[in-house]
Amino acid sequence: MSLTSIINCKYTLPKIKHLVSKENVNTDTQNLIIKPKCQNRQWLGVAFDYILRFGLIARGYAEESNIIAQKGLNRLMHLERLKDRKGNAVYGNNTISRVRGKIVIKERSPLFIHRSHIVDNATNSILIERYINSLLTLHQLQPSPTLSAKEAKAVFVLSNFDKFYRDILADFGDSLDMPTKEQIRELQELYKVIPWHDFKPKNSIILNPTFNKGSELIGGADCDLIVDDCIVEIKTVQTKSVSIRDLRQLCGYYILAKEFGISNYSSNINNIAVYHSRSGILSKYSVKDVLNPKHEKEFLVALVGKNYLSDVKEIKLPI
Structure with a gap:
């Protein structure tokens, strides 16, 4: 499950939707230079x-x-998939299917299992x-x-x-x-229409960065780019402005970076950005204008759970 799926699921979203705000940033409508065809x-x-x-x-x-x-x-080269008679993928004791764009996991019947797509x-x-x-x-x-x-x-x-x-x-x-x-x-x-000069770093760019243990906890989460101190997500969508969902996703990556660090990268993250490819515009924001620092721990708990934080606290306690 991706970071976006976790953030927008019915268990997590109610805990974090009030933590991220668009009030202090400019998310005005952008012109679509390249319309989807x-x-x-x-x-x-x-x-x-x-x-x-x-x-x-x-x-x-x-x-x-x-x-x-x-x-x-x-x-793909080592792919050997099991399916039930309805065509649902079988993993262990469960069947996994996609219903209206959402993954549904159910306990499977032991009958009618066959190998597929070898x-x-x-x-x-x-x-x-x-x-x-x-x-x-x-x-x-x-x-x-x-x-x-x-x-x-x-x-x-x-x-x-x-x-x-x-x-x-x-x-x-x-x-x-x-x-x-x-x-x-x-x-x-x-x-x-890519404005390459907007991506030119002062120090470095990291492609597909991950967040150490944080990525393991969130299903292998990786973001698109980090340019110096800024996490960048690339969006090739029809929407004409940066959405609150985009900002929540970026804040999620920021929280993972701050708590768990960034693999092979030592700089702190202070900014987040969305590149809207159909408009050719890179919209950049200071994290503190979107997410109050007082809410960072609450966001982290919503993502990784109290149990993880309790374990970390126990480890850090002096003997």
Whole structure:
């Protein structure tokens, strides 16, 4: 379960929705320069996340790092899934399905279980070849304001593999999907309007940072970028302004960073930001203007639970 899912679930949201406020920040409506035209916008959004990261690397703003797509490929290559007669995925004694966009877990019947989607050697070879060719293409990316169709196709391929790390219900057939001309064209348009100078760091950029033990407690939580002292989330959505949900998500990452630290990064976080890719605008806010420091512990308890904090307190007590 992602940080966003945890924050917006019926158990957590009532505890934190009053802690984050938009009152002291400017979240005015932005013009959509690039309006959505193609299908499967979520896939487009993940592809854009990847191309922005590779664009930062091409400009020397960030260093190469491990990508989630590689973890997804590894998982996919060893995939052996069990399903019940209704097609629901089986894990242990439970079935897992998706109902109206939400994951539903139920106790399973012991009958009618079969193996499904075992990737054979021939398919493995195809997937590995696509992955390697995509990486080779993107490692040659130049700091140009435009994106070729080949480069665009490469990040769509990587985003296919990304899905298999983040979504336990991803369908194997999705890994072989290729983008349409319309999807490639829309990604190229989004790339053209990126204000690269707004992402140029004074010190460093971290790609897909994690939060040590905090990420383990929140289902492997990782944010998109950290630019100097600012956590950045990339949004490729139709909404024309930064939402309270966006700010809650960013404050969640801030809380994890403050409590558990950031893997391979020592700077403190003072700011949060949303890059609205369809508007080409990076909206930046001071954390203290959105989340009162007095409420930070309450937010942390809502995310990780009192039991964890009690354990930490016990450990820190002098003998």
